[in-house]
Amino acid sequence: MGLTLDGDVVRAGYEARERFYDSRGYGKVRNGDLDLAPVEAAHLLYRGDIESIDGMDFRAFLGSTAVSEVDFAVYKDLRDRGFYLTPAREGWVDDASGADFVVYPRGNGPWDTEVAYRVRVVGERDTAAAAALGDCVLAVVDEESEVTYLDTDRRDVEGTSDAVVPATEGELLGERVVCWEPPAELYEQAFYGQRLGDDGAVQLSLVEAAYLAQAGLLTVDGGADAVVERGREVEGDRFDRRLAVYTALRASGVAPKTGFKFGADFRTYADVESAANLGHSELLVRVLPADHRFEPRDLALDVRLAHGVRKTMVFALTTDGGDVDIEWIAVERLTP
Amino acid sequence: MGLTLDGDVVRAGYEARERFYDSRGYGKVRNGDLDLAPVEAAHLLYRGDIESIDGMDFRAFLGSTAVSEVDFAVYKDLRDRGFYLTPAREGWVDDASGADFVVYPRGNGPWDTEVAYRVRVVGERDTAAAAALGDCVLAVVDEESEVTYLDTDRRDVEGTSDAVVPATEGELLGERVVCWEPPAELYEQAFYGQRLGDDGAVQLSLVEAAYLAQAGLLTVDGGADAVVERGREVEGDRFDRRLAVYTALRASGVAPKTGFKFGADFRTYADVESAANLGHSELLVRVLPADHRFEPRDLALDVRLAHGVRKTMVFALTTDGGDVDIEWIAVERLTP
Structure with a gap:
């Protein structure tokens, strides 16, 4: 069987079609x-x-510029796992954009229409644009040629945490706001802030305080602007991004709290009825500018941690400008 | 009881001494x-x-510049946990440097000599110099005033993974080196590389290959320099730091493999007898330049992940220059 390399295609004949494509x-x-x-x-x-x-034999062909070792590692791994797959080339698959391989469900092949995964290949040392994720599986090839699969998915965030809170007063102290005599609902039902002690005082983070002040629920010297200003002093632009995401989460009926212990911006509770009887927090949220590019290693770290604590890692991509538009991209480990 | 603020000290009298110090x-x-x-x-x-x-009452005093809210959060938290502690001021404790509080074992106090923890306080938005860690507990106060304790410890890395490997040949292909006909010991006993398939070929990462070539155990076109050059092309300066740490780990009898799935540089096996019968890997190693400053959130993320997979997070600080000197700093979560 004579096979020849013609540009970026290997031409095989009719016999090869029967042997390699049909079966x-x-x-x-x-x-x-x-x-x-x-x-x-x-x-x-x-x-x-x-x-x-x-x-060229295998060794020579793999060493040539025709084949990427990274693509080969993923192709081989998916074949080893029992999948048929097709390189996502224009004219080879229905929608070639944004993917390197189209993978069929086990038992199916290119002659079927069903698709199991659209896989994009990245090397450990490449970066991946955050905005381009959301409808593909990232196959990351590490320096030892092991493949890690990360499923990315655009999603909505929804919950029923929407307790009504009466307005209250606060005092800006350093990097937090203390409400010395807040209504009980503030912490107990709506889960804002932390108790300072046993006497009812509640301390709010700057992002919580800025949100409440902008919503007209918190009076503080200098108003919401003073809180936002303090936030920018200590966090820079990141504060505005975090406040936009915090506001969107609250608007979706989700109660965000700090995700610090998990290395994230927020952890979220979808259905808070009372602070005394909290459920498990479902999401870890990391706030990023929309033009962020992931280092695969950072992505692997976030997703692995979230998995270990039975939460889903969600990246909130924020665009600058007047209307803040937020895209939510969930990323989870996948074993194909 | 009349108490007055005198500079950075509150003067109390003899009666206060009996009531507050002695007991x-x-x-x-x-x-x-x-x-x-x-x-x-x-x-x-x-x-x-x-x-x-x-x-000034509590509210006024906390709002004044005399007290840091972050210090107060940690002081209160440690008192709540049943500890006596002393601010680490010159003349107040034996060694005030590098700490904010000296904490005594439960049941002990400043009249004893034993010390349980030397605690350094950082806010979530501060940074901590990596080189200054290793003999203190970091108390990180997050934006909601919760305190996370991270114990830092200088340590040696040791193991018995020291299988002897005969020299072999390799071929530099992109970002890896393939040994087409390696001695069985390379992978099976010494746990270098990964098998490419079933025919015995082993692919090495660039850092493994550079180490083996520098040790005279791997022949490759262009020698060790060619491998190091390729490493620098794809990783920059980081490659030299990682190679220095890889070399030090191997010299200590520890087998490093990629830590990619854990978001780290390496995971390490202290006692490899064969690749087929590996134990649990004990350490996750992140390589950093000696002048690195940690964001507490990144530190929390690394340490939390390591804890979740029952490993210890170790930071390898590398100094540049002729003789590479590496400091190992282990960081673990602590519940005081």
């Missing part, structure tokens, strides 16, 4: 013949199903 | 009278043990 889902049929992407051809070489391409 | 460990005795640090005086005000200082 095992390799390649793309063109005029009755079979075209293979180099990564597919490399896998056939690796398996010993073909012997050479233009005289 | 409860507050303050420092000076000429038979009692001096209190403002944070201690604030705690006595908070508890209602004293009513005012220069006419």
